[in-house]
Structure formats: structure tokens, C-alpha cells
Amino acid sequence: MVLGVRKEEQRTARHVQQLHDWAIALPRDPGQCATATSRPHQSVTFRRQELHMLQNPHPVSESNRSADITTAMTATMGAIAARIAPASGAQEADLVNLTAAVVLAVPAADHADIVRAPIDGESDFGPKQRYSASATLDELHTATGTVADNPARTVLREHLPVRIDDTVSEVRWPQFTAPANACAVGSMLALPLTADGNTIGVLNLYARRPHAFTTDDRALAAVFADTAAAALHTLMMRTEQHPSAVVCRDVIEQAIGLLMARHGLSSRQAPDTLGRIADRRHESMLTTAHRLIGDVPDAAAPLVPGTLRLTRTDTAHVVIVHVHNDIDYRNAPAFVIGLGEVLIAAEARPVVIDLHEVDFISTEGLAALAALDDRAGRGGSPISLTGSYPVQRQVHVLDLGRNLRCYTDHGAATRAARDGAPG
Structure with a gap:
């Protein structure tokens, strides 16, 4: 049974790789897309019935049916989608x-399109x-x-997905469903595209047969x-098709410049x-x-760089320090x-430093961790860290884990600090 499931996983990975290869080979010229993608399931070896197996695999045991495979495939598809339409530089x-x-x-799905919300005098799609x-x-x-x-207008107005199971029996949009049925559209799925709390467009999927979408x-x-x-929002911002696009673009570019200057990142990184x-x-x-440049319009937004907020949880056996914002060059001394x-x-008493709310730490912040590392090695209070994967990776890259123990799970860090267990 394990062998059967393993073969399904290998087959799944092989077909997902075919989709990936197809995706990165797509033309960048919109004029070429019609011939390249009008019938993609026939122009590549990634056959539709095999792709259907990805969503509905048939392992040897029904109890093993596709939970892990579907989860892995969905994550992979997300990465592929991001490769096709990068949010940082999307084009039409x-x-x-x-x-x-x-x-x-x-x-x-037999057809799909993306519809942008009308702006400034645009009355139709x-x-x-x-x-x-x-x-x-x-x-x-x-x-x-x-x-x-029509369904897309309803999605833009109500900010919720819409599904038409059968264009023949659907009564909500008669002026749309009759022409849709005449164009051999039997069912439809429309999903809102949201950015900054606004619905900026709709992703529409169309199927020839009724009741197609599971x-x-x-x-x-x-x-x-x-x-x-994400891609549509970036495109609208770049072409100034979004309200306050110029102001928004300036804020983002200022934050990018700040990251480049503060952390030595390139213009691509x-x-x-x-x-x-x-x-x-x-x-x-x-x-x-806005948060990075210290111009947060909402008072409830996360703390801006340069400020620092630490809270403590004291017990008889351990002290937990919660760090509530990123560590930059300005607040590293206070840290x-x-x-x-x-x-x-x-x-x-053992000390656990909780960094789960920290996304990045500047060079000065890492120097502070190095000082703690040295202090722990000289016999002070035993110190453990708990934080997200990026923080853990920084700790390990700088070889700060020789004395400082770093854990993903808060409970494990607390137990290790309390018991003096090695990481």
C-alpha cells in the first residue's frame, strides 16, 4: 500500500513539474498568448485526464485518498502561479x-479570464x-x-464569490446566462480579487458542462x-489605474529604498x-x-521602526520576554x-526570548543576540529563543546557536529553558 501511494506521489510531482515547465516557457508578448494557450491541454504533454488525477487520485486505500497530495499540490500551484504572474513586476x-x-x-475549467474593476468613467467591461x-x-x-x-458586477458589488451551476436554469442574471448558454458555457465560477480591502477585479472560470465545479x-x-x-494590483499601481496610485507608489518605493540602505539589499531583493x-x-x-517608513495612517497599525515594545511573563521557573516589533538600527540599543x-x-532563572512577532532583525539586532550568545556561554541565565523560520535561519547562519537554543514551538523553548535541556 505504501508503494502504491508513493507511486501516486511521484506521478503527481512529475505532472506538476510539467505544468511548471509549461508555465515558465509561456511567451511574454500578449499577442502570442492566443496561439500558445488557447488549447493548452492539447499543446503540452500535461493531459487533462492526468491532471484530474491530481485532484482526485486513486491510491490503493481509500483512507489515503489525496489529503496530503492535494495539500502539497495546492502549495505547489501557488508557487507556480506566483512564477507566472510575479506581484513585484506583473505585466498584462x-x-x-x-x-x-x-x-x-x-x-x-474550459475558459478563464480576469476582469478589472471599472475606474474613472469606465462604464462597462x-x-x-x-x-x-x-x-x-x-x-x-x-x-x-x-x-x-452580470456575475462579475455582482462580485464587485458584494465582494463575495459567485457560482452558476447551470446557465439554463439560472434566474439571477437572465441577460447574461442566455448569451452564455449560446456560447456553450454551461456553468461558471467568479472569485473576487481583493487588495487593500477593495475588490479590484474578478477571476472568472467557465465550463462547458453544467454543475462542473467541485x-x-x-x-x-x-x-x-x-x-x-496581487499581480493585478501591481499592474494597476504601475499604470496609475488605481486611486492614489502615485502616492502609493512613492510610499512603496521609499520603503524599498529604506530596505536597500538599511539591510544592504539589491534593487531586486x-x-x-x-x-x-x-x-x-x-x-x-x-x-x-507605511509601517517601515514610520508613516502609519492607522493608529492601530503595527509599531513603526525605531520604537520598541517588550513585555514579560514571569513564573517561578522561567522568564519569558515577548518582543513585539522588528529590531532595526534605531531600536537595537533599547533592545x-x-x-x-x-x-x-x-x-x-532561565529566560525565553519570544520572537514570533519579529519578521526581520537588523545587523545591530543580530549583534545584540551575539552578545546574549556570549553571555549565555559564560554561565549567566540560560537563554532560549523561539521565533519564526526566517529568524531561526538568521540565528543559524550567524552560528549563534552554539549556546542560544532556538525553537519554533514556544512550549518547547519554555520546557528546554526550564529543564536546562540542550537544543
């Missing part, structure tokens, strides 16, 4: 390519607001572009919707770093940029002083 061609990837990856390589959808939008209401199809489509939202910090904090890149005071007050 990337959005077209992304719709082609959706058709290839979601078993039920014209060609400049749509991204797709499907001639069928061109015909459909020609027939329905000026109707009073729960797995919807989950996989949502992965691509996340990437599409800094935008990627800013995007990763935003992803980890589950906030937009603009909000993260050292604050931790020094804690070590004195600990009176030889």
Missing part, C-alpha cells in the same frame, strides 16, 4: 498567461479591462458587456485568485523582501511600506538594554 501578458494556467490546472486568450470569451463579452447586471476546483481556483489579485514581510503579516504591501535588565531581574 502575465495576467493572460495566468488565465491559461487556471484552465490547465483546474480540471473543470471593455477590452482594456479584460485579460484572456479565449476567443469564446471575446464572443461572450461582446454579447454581454453592456447588460445591466469543492476541489473552487479551492484550487482560489490559489490562483490570490496571485491574480528589496521588493521581494517587502512582499514577503507583507505576506507574513497578512497585510498589503502598501500597509507594510540590548531591555534584555539586559530582564537578565538581571531573572536572578539566574
